[in-house]
Structures are given as C-alpha cells and as structure tokens.
Amino acid sequence: MKTVHILGAGLGGLVAAINLARAGYDVLVIESAKGIGGIRGFHPSLHVTPMDLDFVNAYTGLDIAGNVKKLDQPLRVGLWEDEYLFGKNRLPMKTPLYGVERGTKETSMDYFLYSRAKALGVKFLFSTFIKKAGDLPPGSIIATGLHPEMYKDLEIPHRKIEGFSFCVQADKENEKDIHVCMGDFATDYYYSVAFNGLYYGLLFQRNPMEYKCLVELEKMLSSKAEKVHKWVPFTCCGPTKSFRQPQLFRKGKIMGGSMAGVGDPVLCFGIHGALLSGQTAALAVMDPQKARQEFSLLTHYYRRAWIIAQISNQVPTKTRRRVYRFVRYRVPGLLARYGYYLHPFTDMVDKGIPGYWKGYFSPYIVPHEKEKKRAALFDKALEAIARLCPGKNAAEELEALKKRYITQNAKHLETI
Numbered sequence: 352m353k354t355v356h357i358l359g360a361g362l363g364g365l366v367a368a369i370n371l372a373r374a375g376y377d378v379l380v381i382e383s384a385k386g387i388g389g390i391r392g393f394h395p396s397l398h399v400t401p402m403d404l405d406f407v408n409a410y411t412g413l414d415i416a417g418n419v420k421k422l423d424q425p426l427r428v429g430l431w432e433d434e435y436l437f438g439k440n441r442l443p444m445k446t447p448l449y450g451v452e453r454g455t456k457e458t459s460m461d462y463f464l465y466s467r468a469k470a471l472g473v474k475f476l477f478s479t480f481i482k483k484a485g486d487l488p489p490g491s492i493i494a495t496g497l498h499p500e501m502y503k504d505l506e507i508p509h510r511k512i513e514g515f516s517f518c519v520q521a522d523k524e525n526e527k528d529i530h531v532c533m534g535d536f537a538t539d540y541y542y543s544v545a546f547n548g549l550y551y552g553l554l555f556q557r558n559p560m561e562y563k564c565l566v567e568l569e570k571m572l573s574s575k576a577e578k579v580h581k582w583v584p585f586t587c588c589g590p591t592k593s594f595r596q597p598q599l600f601r602k603g604k605i606m607g608g609s610m611a612g613v614g615d616p617v618l619c620f621g622i623h624g625a626l627l628s629g630q631t632a633a634l635a636v637m638d639p640q641k642a643r644q645e646f647s648l649l650t651h652y653y654r655r656a657w658i659i660a661q662i663s664n665q666v667p668t669k670t671r672r673r674v675y676r677f678v679r680y681r682v683p684g685l686l687a688r689y690g691y692y693l694h695p696f697t698d699m700v701d702k703g704i705p706g707y708w709k710g711y712f713s714p715y716i717v718p719h720e721k722e723k724k725r726a727a728l729f730d731k732a733l734e735a736i737a738r739l740c741p742g743k744n745a746a747e748e749l750e751a752l753k754k755r756y757i758t759q760n761a762k763h764l765e766t767i
C-alpha cells in the first residue's frame with residue numbers, strides 16, 4: 352500500500368497517522384523538532400478547552416478520557432476590576448472544561464498519541480524541517496499547527512499571535528481555580544491553570560504585543576496577590592485572517608489541525624478541532640467526498656463566529672472597558688431582564704469550536720422570569736427564520752453524524 356506523508360507530529364497529525372495506520376496504510380510522519388511535543392518552544396504547556404468527550408472519542412476512534420483532565424475546580428473570570436466565580440457553590444458551572452497537557456511528559460496528549468501511533472507501525476522522521484509543501488507528494492497531510500512556514504507557502508491568509516507564558520511545578524495553592532481574565536493589557540486574554548503537577552499561565556493576543564502589556568498584567572496579578580513567574584515570549588500565527596477558512600484541501604495537499612482552520616476564531620480554542628480534524632484528514636486520503644461532507648458539517652458555524660471575532664478584535668481595549676463599565680454599572684437591570692435576547696450572538700460564539708455544539712457560553716443566558724413568554728415567542732421566530740435560511744438542516748445533520756459515530760465506535764473503543 353502507498354505511503355502517506357504527514358507533516359507535523361502534533362495533535363492533528365498524530366490522530367491522522369493512527370487512523371491511516373489502522374486502515375492499513377504505510378504512514379511516515381515528518382517533524383521538525385527532535386521529538387514529539389507539538390508547538391516548538393511552547394511546551395510543556397497546559398491547555399483548557401470545552402470538550403464533547405464522547406464525540407471526540409467516537410470520531411477519532413481513540414479513548415482519550417485517561418489523558419485529559421476534567422477540571423472541576425472553580426473558574427474565576429476577571430473582567431477589568433470585577434471577578435466572577437463559577438462552580439463550587441457559586442454561579443453554577445454548566446459546561447465541563449477539560450485540561451490537555453502538551454509536551455513530552457508521559458501525562459501529555461502528545462505522548463499518548465505518539466505511543467499509539469508507534470504501536471500501529473507509524474514511522475517517524477524527526478529533526479526534519481520542510482519549508483515547501485511541494486517537496487511532499489500530492490495527497491500528503493499538512494498539520495503544522497500555528498507555525499508560519501506552511502501558511503506562507505500555501506498562501507493561506509494568517510495573522511500573527513504574540514504573547515508570554517510560564518510553566519512551573521504546581522503547588523496546592525495553584526490548583527485551587529482556573530483563572531481567566533480580560534483587561535487593558537491585551538485584546539485577547541490571560542489564563543492560568545494547574546494540573547498534572549504543573550502550573551501554567553499564558554497571555555496572548557492576535558495583535559503585536561509590547562512588553563508594557565506584560566507589565567500591566569503583572570500589576571493586576573500582584574493586586575490579587577498572585578505570584579508572578581519567569582515569562583517566556585512567543586510568536587506564532589493562526590489562519591483567522593480571512594473569511595475563506597476553513598479548508599480541507601489546498602494546492603493538492605490535505606490540511607489537518609490548525610492548518611485546516613479548525614480552531615475557534617473567537618476565544619481560540621484549538622484542541623477540540625485539531626483532534627477531530629486529524630480523523631477528517633485521514634478520511635480525505637481514503638474517501639475525499641465523504642471527508643468533504645463531514646468537514647463542512649464540523650465547521651458549519653465557523654464563519655458566523657469569525658465575523659464576531661473580527662468585530663471584537665478591532666475594538667481597542669480602552670473602548671471595551673468603557674462598554675463593559677457602562678453595561679455593568681449603568682444598565683445592569685436592563686441586561687438582567689433583556690439579556691436573553693442577545694443569545695443569537697452568544698450562540699454564534701459558542702458554535703465557533705469545530706464539532707462542539709453544546710454551547711459553553713449560552714447556557715448561562717436564561718430568560719428573566721417576567722420575560723419567559725416573550726422569550727419563547729422570540730425563540731419560535733428565530734427557528735422560523737432559521738428554517739428559511741440555507742443550511743437549515745445542519746444542526747440535525749451534525750447531531751446525526753455524532754450519533755452515528757458514537758453508535759459505531761463506542762463499543763469498540765477499548766479494543767482498538
């Protein structure tokens with residue numbers, strides 16, 4: 352059987368390799384780093400994501416439950432001077448968040464996927480940096496994540512992402528909550544989390560980041576008595592610059608993971624899409640037509656979320672602060688009563704994570720007691736509009752796809 356070349360031994364690349372090897376293909380994974388571990392210079396790192404675990408398992412055919420950490424500690428969300436606590440007897444936490452460790456440690460997702468791929472006979476070529484996609488045979492899978500080279504070579508519009516991170520040994524104090532905050536320091540956000548014996552923090556934004564952003568963040572952290580660690584700067588890029596994403600095929604190659612654009616354009620959750628898209632990329636080798644259909648279902652809502660992200664990214668942090676303060680202090684009553692009518696927008700944000708349709712934001716937006724009847728009519732009107740729009744069956748088709756995979760694969764997961 353012919354050899355399939357996969358560029359990049361990250362999440363998307365490894366899931367594709369495992370599924371192709373299972374289908375009987377010879378697989379060669381080419382990786383620029385000396386070994387596994389994903390994004391160069393970033394690991395070890397701890398990523399947080401909403402995850403539809405049953406579907407990810409069924410779709411990828413891998414039982415990853417033992418390699419993700421269900422994060423049941425409270426979630427502390429900071430918006431400028433305010434903080435909101437979710438979980439553990441505070442505001443209920445409605446969406447389970449999962450932690451995924453990246454890097455070379457045995458507890459990392461990379462290690463788990465690499466071990467499975469090795470056991471299935473996948474070959475690896477490390478320390479090999481490929482600059483031109485054309486150096487690989489047609490039909491190869493490109494899954495090079497957030498690195499710039501392949502975006503440039505394949506002319507995929509991309510945008511720089513810059514930031515600072517730290518990773519240290521965790522102590523009990525660090526494990527008490529997940530901290531996410533937005534402030535004047537960045538147009539995106541800062542998060543920190545601890546699990547698997549590590550404590551990790553990351554500040555990033557999809558605009559150039561100056562050192563003074565970090566100084567601002569440090570000021571905020573020390574005002575909350577949070578210890579500051581040694582920061583490491585990073586630069587990478589994401590394919591969120593153009594409306595023309597996501598795409599499964601490009602210039603005779605198959606795209607996997609972030610290269611396919613299967614990341615959430617609003618809050619930048621990339622793990623969920625990268626895992627699923629590894630399977631879609633493998634399917635594209637075996638049955639391009641079927642892969643195309645599944646890919647378009649998984650990424651059906653991407654463009655709507657992308658529009659929200661574009662608008663939000665253009666707003667300077669100072670303007671955001673003013674809007675937040677106005678809403679928080681001047682119109683809280685109006686927001687509490689009529690906030691539910693914003694849910695078509697929050698829904699767009701939720702559905703930006705490819706293949707995740709449970710909603711991580713909308714479940715918090717429930718109608719006010721006095722608005723329940725009107726809100727029900729509002730929902731009916733929205734449904735009627737949705738029925739008139741193209742792609743009206745997408746939600747049901749997505750659900751059917753999910754059920755089909757869960758029924759087909761769930762029983763076999765343990766034995767695969």
Ligand SMILES: Cc1cc2nc3c(=O)[nH]c(=O)nc-3n(C[C@H](O)[C@H](O)[C@H](O)COP(=O)(O)OP(=O)(O)OC[C@H]3O[C@@H](n4cnc5c(N)ncnc54)[C@H](O)[C@@H]3O)c2cc1C
Nearest residue numbers: 359361362363383389398399481496608609620621622625
């Ligand atoms: C610092 C940081 C924090 C993040 N935090 C989160 C988070 O909390 N939650 C979340 O959901 N997402 C997060 N993301 C996004 C998420 O990590 C990515 O979307 C996801 O890892 C993409 O997976 P992938 O398979 O596309 O690529 P990766 O897992 O990055 O793998 C790409 C691989 O390709 C290799 N490679 C690259 N270029 C070449 C080349 N030219 N030749 C050979 N090999 C090459 C790389 O070395 C790497 O091993 C974060 C990203 C970063 C950078």
